[in-house]
Amino acid sequence: MHDINIIRDNPSQFDAELARRGAEPIADKILEIDQKLRALKVQVQEMQAKRNDASKQIGAAMGKGDKDLAEALKAEVGEIKNKLPELEVQEGELSSQLKSIMAALPNLPAQDVPNGSDEADNQELYRWGDLPSFDFEPRDHADIGPALGLDFETGALLSGARFTFMRGAMARLNRALGQYMLDHQTEQFGYGECATPYMVRDEALFGTGQLPKFGEDSFQTTDGRWLIPTAEVSLTNSVREQILDVEQLPIRITALTPCFRSEAGSAGRDTKGLIRQHQFEKVELVSITTPEQSEDEHERMTGAAESVLQALKLPYRKMLLCTGDMGATARKTYDLEVWLPGQGQYREISSCSNCGDFQGRRMNSRYRPVGEKSTKFVHTLNGSGLAVGRTLVAVIENYQQADGSVMIPEILLPYMGGITRLEPAA
Incomplete structure (x- = not known):
């Protein structure tokens, strides 16, 4: 607003x-x-x-x-x-x-956001990590996955397109990724862990900007509630209609939740594999700050997301999104794009946005500066730290072996109960 x-x-x-x-x-x-x-x-x-x-x-x-x-x-x-x-x-x-x-109006872009109409106009800031080399032709995760426990057929049988059933060590790896990310963000970057509702009222989606304009992108229940498209909704709205003391800021909170998206605007895109699902898991990062803190907090949050990719030794690049590719609530956004050798391209795995006071106004969330009677609207930031399904895709494709197995990244071994690689079924 x-x-x-x-x-x-x-x-x-x-x-x-x-x-x-x-x-x-x-x-x-x-x-x-x-x-x-x-x-x-x-x-x-x-x-x-x-x-x-x-x-x-x-x-x-x-x-x-x-x-x-x-x-x-x-x-x-x-x-x-x-x-x-x-x-x-x-x-x-x-x-x-x-x-x-x-x-219905979008947020105004920050001055250093480049003009542009779509992703082709985004600016690459830098790359991290060496691209893996293979002595065989690397394959797409959707081709490797079925023998390792990615059961696309059962997912479709149960729920239709864009749903996946996971089995055995693959399900364990998916869980390990989410648990590691949550532990990493809470222990290394001080985000407070939260367990949030997965269904919210209209006011919550309005507060973070999904309503009124983007309701078709979310699922609504029979009693009028909405399944969260991301924990950003529930985490950010946890300070709605409140006046905070400035000493409380910045508030940094995180949650590992399922996310539900109708993907109404993406018909025909990424119909194969895990890249674009109706249901997926994500570790969400949210910060509530003062205007003076928000730019530094944006850099810190993005660094927190990058550190997960670095720990997993997954090559990526950092992108500054142009005006035409940002989400409606953002004033500035960094995307992290991980390298997928099976696809031969970088794909988004995290999006970290500074929304300024745009959501704070919609939620009527304010703070009182020291020594002042008047209040100001908070600044809000959100980011993926990371999307679990897409990280699973990146691990499968970057750690694949010639025999169809997938090595487990070293950082995840404590979470895998002795499993060191995913072995294809006979």
Whole structure:
């Protein structure tokens, strides 16, 4: 959500920043509604004050025995009572219209975010790790996986496309990855572990920006709740409608949860394998900060995600997303893209975003600076540390052997109960 005062002060600049995200100019329309709404509010307040004043005068007139004045005042109050509901309805309609427009707008990009229309315009910042070399043709995880316990057929039989059933050591490796990531982020980077609900109300999805515009990307239950598309929703909303003390900030929290996404906008993309599933697990990182902390916190969070890839010895590159490829709530985003030798390309495995005060305004989450009576909206950040399924894909493809087996990364061995490699079924 945006600060209406910024739009009032510099509407042309606001439109110029929206244009960087490919959005049409909207400031004039917003200000037209805003002007009507403010005028109507003044009119309503004046009529309410006039009604209250007249009501007091009726008693005084009656006490003095001035029945004519009392009747005239009663008529005036009656006329106001007849007009006021209509004006209050108009005020409510304009307020809802303004809120609806504002709620659908994306965040404004940070100044150092490059302009662009899609992923082709993202900027590569650096690469880490050497690409693995093989004395055989590396294969895609979807081709290796079935013999190792990735059961795509049973997943489809039970639930349809984009679901996977895992068996044996493969299921253990999936669990080991999630547990290692959670331990790593809590122990090495101080994120507080949380166990959150997997279903939330409309207000929670609104707070983090999935509603009202992106509801089709999530699953809704029969009682109107939503399955979380990421723990960002439940973690970030844990401070909604609160006023925090500045000494509490930054708040760093994490959770390993299932994530549920309808993938409504990705028909035909990545239908093979684990890359794009309706259900997957992810370790989510969330930070709640002051404006002064948020840029440094963004770098720290991204580094926390990178450290997992480095510990697993998975080569990756760090990308700065352009204006056209960022999520709607972000003002700046780094993507980490892991190398997949079976596909011969880098693929996103983590996205770390600084949302500024955009979500804080939607959640009405604020903090009180030391020595000040007024409050400010918090800044929020979120990132994947990491997506478990995609990390599983990266391990399978980077650690594959000529015989179809997959070595277990050294850092995961304590979690694997003595299993050192995934062996293909006979």
